[in-house]
Amino acid sequence: MPREVRERQMLDAAVEVFARRGYNAASMDEIAELAGASKPLVYLYLNSKEELFSACIRREAEALMAAVGAASEPDAPADARLWSGLRAFFAYTAEHPSGWAVLSCQARTHGGPFALVVAELRQQIVALVTRLIAATAATASAGCGAPPDGHEVSGLAHALVGAAESLACWANTGTDDVPSAQETAATLMNVAWVGLENLMNGRRWSPDGRS
Amino acid sequence: MPREVRERQMLDAAVEVFARRGYNAASMDEIAELAGASKPLVYLYLNSKEELFSACIRREAEALMAAVGAASEPDAPADARLWSGLRAFFAYTAEHPSGWAVLSCQARTHGGPFALVVAELRQQIVALVTRLIAATAATASAGCGAPPDGHEVSGLAHALVGAAESLACWANTGTDDVPSAQETAATLMNVAWVGLENLMNGRRWSPDGRS
Amino acid sequence: MPREVRERQMLDAAVEVFARRGYNAASMDEIAELAGASKPLVYLYLNSKEELFSACIRREAEALMAAVGAASEPDAPADARLWSGLRAFFAYTAEHPSGWAVLSCQARTHGGPFALVVAELRQQIVALVTRLIAATAATASAGCGAPPDGHEVSGLAHALVGAAESLACWANTGTDDVPSAQETAATLMNVAWVGLENLMNGRRWSPDGRS
């Protein structure tokens, strides 16, 4: 069996086991067994548990970015692109729960290199969303009001991404009657869009009274 | 030294170590040392690593709920209560990063009993937020429009809680220029409030055209 | 069982096994078993294989130096002290073959800290022997001839120590009809003493003709 195939099998198995057990509790024995290979072979190809984990994170991060990136037609209006991206994000995380679990939960609980890769991934996504929101705002405000405050747009993007992450994570834990992926995407989109509109119109909530 | 004090010290130490190392990598040796007690004593009081972890989760969950609950004066208007709750939530998680880390990250990565406790906690919070939003909506809509759809309110609550969780988690990782707790609370409040208002006014975003 | 006793047993076992198998082939399992303790206990007391080996070397080096040092009455004439030292050296190495094997063979084949300790031990012994030879020379030459050349004395000391080491090592391999310890000591003493006398009298061997 050629090396490439074996390596993919190993990564698949590793993602699965890391997601199920967490980094520390995941044993190389279990990974090797699930991959249908012997432990020495895993070490021959992937050197160590840390490198294996690292490879998993990189692969999953790239796949997720690719999935989200592929969803948006570059020429569509910004809001449509945001919508597509959200749907793709929820669809992908729903279809690859293990990969998403590794990215969102496991990788973050480890300092150093792992967290960095994930932080970078998140940074990219936030930047992308910020751009989309800003573009949406520009489009929408064309005929109506004040341009939005950059800082607030950024805050909105962070909140949106945070909500998306958390909801995706939550949806994958399974047991509850969580809003479906499609529903969730719609709600988020709604919040983002209407929130944006209000921001443009200067409507705010403030502790001491309504704007 | 009375048992109660010792036990608290142990739980404090355990929360700290679990947060720092993760469940598996946390060693009973380190916990015992940090607690200033001998290992057999830890076992005498808390039986096993799992029970110790479980006790940590329960204590932290209750403390968080208490902090959030204490923040809202029951007679204040709903939006003020939501605002207070959000501020309390961010304040508490910022002041107890270890406890929050255990709740949000460590506990979720372990199947079975642990995740259940956390799920329950979340359920309570979502329910609370849903009530608050609904009340806010009722108040706000008093003189203006249609009553909000329960399902959508629930979606909004989920998104809000998700965003809050994720942002709190993110804020605790520290290194980046993350919006401050106060700022974040304000942004979330804004989104929730204006989102709500729009929902009441029937304004929606939909894929095929603006409402 | 008190810790000190256990630790000594462990060191005894370790010296034995290191001597028998060599550093790398020695397994902690075998050492623990021979010490009558469990492996974790060995690690608890002696931290790692390297530290265990290091502790063995230090202990054996000190014991050897002590044995040789204790043999010589400081007020005896230098040649008597050399004689006592040689006998003590051969007696000790014959009685503690494992310790000597570790010092002479195993420790030298490992770079870094181990070799350093052994090198230091050897340095001390060579220095001691050099002093003794020089003193012997001074005594002997009192009424007869030229003072010996320091460099040659040093060379003689090196050769003597080298011969002693090698013969002790050889004697411990056992199987052959090797000269007994006592005999060997006598031969070496003879060589040293007469060699010295000749050196003082200026008699040398040279390639192109006899002295």
Add this chain to the structure above:
Amino acid sequence: MPREVRERQMLDAAVEVFARRGYNAASMDEIAELAGASKPLVYLYLNSKEELFSACIRREAEALMAAVGAASEPDAPADARLWSGLRAFFAYTAEHPSGWAVLSCQARTHGGPFALVVAELRQQIVALVTRLIAATAATASAGCGAPPDGHEVSGLAHALVGAAESLACWANTGTDDVPSAQETAATLMNVAWVGLENLMNGRRWSPDGRS
């Protein structure tokens, strides 16, 4: 590439690696890589790690014997032959430190077949030296005194060989200001020659008084 050449490369690599790492720590991977061949080929030619090691020892032992043997013109006087042999020995060991390290250190730390080959080598050298010393003695005593005692000659030979071995070993460890090979040879020659002379003249050192 013809088999013979390959085999020599493999042995060269093996000697190097065995010397550097010791028998157990030497890995067949490293040897194969250094030899520029694949591991299966090494196994095809040399069957196993033990056989490979054995082959190394045999080759190095023969080469050393050959070098020492080639140095002495059979018709020269015995002392000149001893002198030539010593110089050749020190020259060879200095030029082939890895080979000498394998012979002197690695091989001895392993029981069974390996030690035997080395013991045999040593036996041959001791025998040769004994013959040379005896011949030297015969020559020297021609006109002067008692024939030397065979047992003592043998003791002298052992001491001489031991000193030579140990000094060669020591010289290869490098770092210290060890007497140079040439110097060492001279010192040893001197000791041997004058020791011998004294033996012939019946001068001895004895514990209870000078001869």
Add this chain to the structure above:
DNA sequence: GATGAATGAGAATTCATTCAT
């Protein structure tokens, strides 16, 4: 003649856990 692919066995080390005191 030569090798990429593969593994069973065993190495050091750590940990949760329990007695005897």
Add this chain to the structure above:
DNA sequence: TATGAATGAATTCTCATTCAT
């Protein structure tokens, strides 16, 4: 109430060795 002493069971990782090609 408190602990020093002790361990069985796992974990990561390495290595000599063998096929199928």
